[in-house]
Amino acid sequence: MTAKLDGTNGLLQQYDYQVLTTAFTYTFAAGTTVLVINPAGTLATGTITMPAAPADGMTITVESTQQVTALTMSGNGGTVVGPAIQLIPNQPLSWVYRLTNTSWYPLFGGAGRATALVSGTSVASTSGTSIGFTALPSWVKRITVQLQGVAVSATSTLIVQLGTGATPTYTTTGYISSGNLAANAASNAVSSDTSSFIIMDLTTASLVSGVITITNINSNSWVENFNLKRTAGSTGSGAGDVSLGAVLTAVRVTTFAGTATFTAGTINILYE
Numbered sequence: 001m002t003a004k005l006d007g008t009n010g011l012l013q014q015y016d017y018q019v020l021t022t023a024f025t026y027t028f029a030a031g032t033t034v035l036v037i038n039p040a041g042t043l044a045t046g047t048i049t050m051p052a053a054p055a056d057g058m059t060i061t062v063e064s065t066q067q068v069t070a071l072t073m074s075g076n077g078g079t080v081v082g083p084a085i086q087l088i089p090n091q092p093l094s095w096v097y098r099l100t101n102t103s104w105y106p107l108f109g110g111a112g113r114a115t116a117l118v119s120g121t122s123v124a125s126t127s128g129t130s131i132g133f134t135a136l137p138s139w140v141k142r143i144t145v146q147l148q149g150v151a152v153s154a155t156s157t158l159i160v161q162l163g164t165g166a167t168p169t170y171t172t173t174g175y176i177s178s179g180n181l182a183a184n185a186a187s188n189a190v191s192s193d194t195s196s197f198i199i200m201d202l203t204t205a206s207l208v209s210g211v212i213t214i215t216n217i218n219s220n221s222w223v224e225n226f227n228l229k230r231t232a233g234s235t236g237s238g239a240g241d242v243s244l245g246a247v248l249t250a251v252r253v254t255t256f257a258g259t260a261t262f263t264a265g266t267i268n269i270l271y272e
Helices: 110-115
Strands: 015-018 024-027 034-037 043-049 059-064 068-074 093-098 103-108 130-133 142-152 156-164 176-184 187-193 197-202 208-218 221-230 234-243 248-255 262-271
Touching (some): 156 208, 176 221
Antiparallel strands (some): 059 093, 093 103, 130 248, 142 262, 156 197, 176 187, 176 234, 221 234
């Protein structure tokens, strides 16, 4: 903690500078009002606890130079109204304390951090039969799967499946999904599936690029749509829905029956 008493300006704001690592736990000490976090890179999880005996009108500010993907906030005997659930780089958050009802109220930021767009880590789709993105936060409401120049080793159908649990179990039933591949104005092929969100038929000469959007409609129910382009001028679009048995934690891109391997391209996700 650093505090400065200036002869002209009086007592300046007291702050603490921390180089934290993932799964950190930080509690505000008495008199500290600003926390500056400067980690080496993105942190998956962390916990921040408010001071134990705050004064009426006290303000707390938290700032991180790197993404903290899943943040837990504790009121330390008080209530945090609109707690932050993640930290976005260089976007500070502040709360003010009301002693009468022992509550911290957001001045700016707070729960709004749930709407920030977070990028996953891109994966080269050059090997393997499945590419998954796991440990998604429970607050996620929309996932955008991005494909660039994706190819497979044998003629197959590209699909997307959703998973639940810390070690994901991917749902393989209950989907209502259809996709349409248009090679030209006179040629359309429509496919349907109940084991996945069906995306597009591929040959070894195919290179697929585009986006697949998956959004939460209520509880554990999700709806999907996609728009993709395949080499040789073909385009694909479609939609679907599925209800999961638990909170979504993962999404994977694979092929029907999981036999064809990836040979080219890049896959990533955005979530918010």
